[in-house]
Amino acid sequence: MSVNASDKPHRIFLGIGGNLAPDGYDGPREGAMAALAALETVAIRITAMSRWFETAPVPISEQPWFMNAVVMASTDLGPADMLRVLHETEAAFGRQRRVRNEARVLDIDLLDYDGLVSDDDALMLPHPRMHQRAFVLHPLRDVAPDWTHPVSGLSVDELIKALPADQKIRPAGD
Numbered sequence: 001m002s003v004n005a006s007d008k009p010h011r012i013f014l015g016i017g018g019n020l021a022p023d024g025y026d027g028p029r030e031g032a033m034a035a036l037a038a039l040e041t042v043a044i045r046i047t048a049m050s051r052w053f054e055t056a057p058v059p060i061s062e063q064p065w066f067m068n069a070v071v072m073a074s075t076d077l078g079p080a081d082m083l084r085v086l087h088e089t090e091a092a093f094g095r096q097r098r099v100r101n102e103a104r105v106l107d108i109d110l111l112d113y114d115g116l117v118s119d120d121d122a123l124m125l126p127h128p129r130m131h132q133r134a135f136v137l138h139p140l141r142d143v144a145p146d147w148t149h150p151v152s153g154l155s156v157d158e159l160i161k162a163l164p165a166d167q168k169i170r171p172a173g174d
Helices: 028-042 079-092 134-143 156-161
Strands: 010-018 044-049 053-055 066-075 107-113 118-120 123-125 169-171
Touching: 010 028, 010 044, 010 134, 028 044, 028 066, 028 079, 053 134, 066 134, 079 107, 079 123, 107 123, 107 134, 134 156, 134 169
Parallel strands: none
Antiparallel strands: 010 066, 010 107, 044 066, 053 066, 053 169, 118 123
């Protein structure tokens, strides 16, 4: 897999969300929107965005619910550079990586990069748990209803039907 920039833009899907407000923002959705705007200045061109969804933490905990969305975008960056830019953007908005599944101000996941498959620990594609998460699959269906998982070949609708019943998700109010 190439990790360098290429001549043609690559289609990517990003999951974005959070359940805490970054400093200077009214809430997680506002922080996430600002992060997407920042990404557009350096790395991506958003071509479609899902509705926002409110989702219970996975695994279930006493944390506040998350605000989540998925964007389809294009980029000239290679996958490793794209992941680096996403992590830098998260850090710029106050994301600290201490404990897995903790509350966070911002989470931006590289879900799919041109359908590439990589099992490298530093860059797993597609995202290794995306097919198990309602907060990814429901917004993904908004922007790419015909998307299929590059490994399993299952459609987004088939993956949604296979989700555990305990994952709570609802469209967010405006």
